[in-house]
Amino acid sequence: MEFKDYYKTLGVSRDATAEEIKKAFRRLARKYHPDVSKETDAEHKMKEVNEANAVLSDPEKRAAYDQLGQQGFQAGSDFQPPPGWDAGFEFSGRGSNGAQAADFSDFFAELFGKQMGGGARQTHHRMRGEDHHAKIMLDLEDTYHGATRSLTLRMPKLDNQGRTVLAAHTLNVRIPKGVHAGQIIRLAGQGGPGHAGEAAGDLFLEVHFKPHSRYRIENKDVYATLPAAPWEAALGATIKIPVPDGLVEVRVPENSQSGRKLRLKGRGIPAATPGDLYLVLEVVLPPATTPKQREFYQTMAQELAFNPRQNLGV
């Protein structure tokens, strides 16, 4: 296990005041806010920043952590906590709820695991297990057909010595057909363990879709490009095209231009009220490389008297 330098993570000195730590944390929380940040890997960095703040903003945890720092551990160095390192400290658990702590590192779990969900401290009370929250990335095809997806989460659990450790937990989840982005799916009883016979918590997963090479998704509606030859767009045509749930034939009306949207009602995400599938027409020009092809374009230029910039006044 690697020693983590929480001061370095927050970019503050070891003698930083509580106010300086708070300011540094807020600055980074803004920078790496997962919903708006343009930084790569913002979500991972935000987790690191949260973890560093959970330790350094809590006077007791910080004091215990500082004691380790004085023993010469440095960022990245191999680390095992010395026996009795935390003697004399009683961590209050402030600032790290169970849902958050599941995101923290093994290093954090080893040092401060006692107050994480499932800790020995809580087992005397009858208490329902905590709910856990996470995200799940799906493929568009999963929602059209339904699918079973394997999901690995790190969850706090008690080891043989009664200490809390983060253990990888793999679940095979049957994804309901018709789920769309921004929805929450719930897995009953898959959250933190209950105490003294009480029920386990639930796991809530926020649904996201992986980018798809052909389809774009907006809520329940799905968009795809429909490439068409100029004569298909000009004269009208029936075009065969693969869509997420099979193959369809669509009628392109005559005199269509690039960008025209053809709506296939109910062929979007198959939710209770299904979304629509939009095919956005893209007229693709044949190349003009051979003399014959070039001649053909020249004939069009002469015969059609067409000015695409007419409405620009030129």
Added chain:
Amino acid sequence: MSHEIDAILLEDTLLNLDELARSCQVSREWVVERVQWGLLLDEDSSNTDPTAWLFDSRSFIRIKRIIAVERDFECNPELAGLVADMIEEIELLRTRLKATKPNED
């Protein structure tokens, strides 16, 4: 573990006030205040009986954002609500941009 677990859409089992508060590790009163201040659910809900409130996926994601912003920046709830509004708006616009302009990922 090889057995399969059925996932249930939150829309099929909406959360009541107590379930939402417990899941997000905030008090019942914390949620009630924010609904009454118009930061969660719709305006009409603020005058109704809290035991009848039901929370869907959108409310669930929104409340988690408000909790995180209030906690991380120690700001007042209205400001956190405003941030949540803006994040929702950005998400909508980004999705729309991606849907209509496939080459600008």
